[in-house]
Amino acid sequence: MHRLARLDEIIDSTLAPLAQRTDEEGRFPREVIHALGEAGLLGLTLPTRVRGMGLGLREATEVVSRIAQTCPSTAMVVCMHYCATAVVNQFGTDELREAIALGRHLSTLAFSEAESRSHFWAPVSTARAEGNDVVLDARKSWVTSAFEADSYVWSSKPLAAEGASTLWLVDAKLSGLSQPGAFDGLGLRGNASTPIAARGVRIRTIDRLGDDGKGFDIMMGVVLPWFSTLSAACSVGLMEGALTRAIAHVAGTKHQHIGTSLADLPTIRAYLARARIRTDSVNALLSDTVAAITDNRSDTILRVLEVKAAAGEAALEVTDTAMRVCGGAAFRGEAGIERLFRDARAASVMAPTSDVLYDFIGKAITGLPLF
Secondary structure (H helix, E strand, C coil): CCHHHHHHHHHHHHHCCCCCCCCHCCCCCCHEEEEEEEHHHHHCCCCCCCCCCCCCHHHHHHHHHHHHCHHHHHHHHHHHHHHHHHHHHHHHHHHHHHHHHHHCCCEEEECCCCCCECCCCCCCCEEEEEEEEEEEEEEEEEEECCCCCCEEEEEECCCCCCCEEEEEECCCCCEEEEEECCCCCCCCCCCCCCEEEEEEEEHHHHHCCCCCCCCHHHHHHHHHHHHHHHHHHHHHHHHHHHHHHHHHHHCCCCCCCCEEEEHHHHHHHHHHHHHHHHHHHHHHHHHHHHHHHHHHCHHHHHHHHHHHHHHHHHHHHHHHHHHHHHHHHHHHHHHHHHHHHHHCCCCCCCCHHHHHHHHHHHHCCCCCCCC
C-alpha cells in the first residue's frame, strides 16, 4: 500500500462529507484530525524511532495540498501542526514526539501578537522567572486550533538572554489561558483561529524549546521554511479544488436551446487555460522550493519568501476565475466554489503577508539585509 493511501480514504469517508458543515458552522474538524492521527499522519514527519512515519517536507506538502482541495480549514490545521512539530522534533522530548506520532497530540504555533501584528518574529509578550517556574503574559492575536490543540509552540521576549525571542512549549489546558473571542470570519471558518490571552501562566523552565534568546533563529531557520512552503501547498490545493469543480461545471453544463456546452465558448476555455497555467506555475515553484530546502541550496531563502507570496496571490486569481466561468452556479454553497473563493482570501493577509514578503524579496534581490 502507498504510504499515503490512508489519506485518500480519510478524504473520501470523513473529510469530504464534513467540509461544507465545517465552513457553515465554523466547526473545528475534530473527526478528521482524529482520523489523521489514527492513520499516523500527524506523525508523518517524525522519525521512525519514536514511531513516526519518517517522511519529510515533500510528503507534508502533498498531504496539506490534497486536504486543501476539499477543506482548506482542515489543511491549515495540519499545516500549523506540522510547523510546530518541526520545532518539537528538534527541541522537544521523545515522550512528546511519540505522543504526536501515535496521533494523541495536536500542536500549533502561537507567534502573532496584537501589539506587533503581522511582524510575528517580534513578540512583545513577556516571560519572567519565579523560582523553578516561568510565568508568561501575552496577547496572542491569531492562533490556529486555539483551545483545540493540545499544545502551543509559544514565543515571548527572552527570559534573561540577549535576542529577539524565546520559544516555549505551552500546555493548552494551563490555568491563565483565555479566549477573548470566537472567530466568525469570511473564510477558513473551521480552523479555530482566535486570539489567546495569557495572564500569569506558569510553565516549567524545562519547557523551553531551544536556547533562551534564540527564538528568532528557530523561527527563521526552522519554522519559516515549513510554514511558507505548507501555506503555499494549501493555496495550491485550494486552486486545484476550485479548478476541478469549475472544469466539471463548464464541461457538463449545456445550453439546451442551441445544443452547446459552456466549454464550447472560446472565452470560457481561455479563462480556464490561464487559471491552469497559473496553478501549474505555482506548483512548479513549490516543488523547486522543497528541492531548495532539501538540498540546502544558495537560493533557499529567496524561494521560501517567494513561494508563499506567489501561491497566495495566485489563489486569489484562480478562485476568482472559477467564480467567473461558473456564473450564478458558483454562488451556491453546495458547489463548493464560493467556499474555496472565501478561503483563498486568507493567505495574502496571513503573516508574513504578501506585502511584507514583497518587501523582503526586494531586499534579498538588491543585497539589503532582511531585518
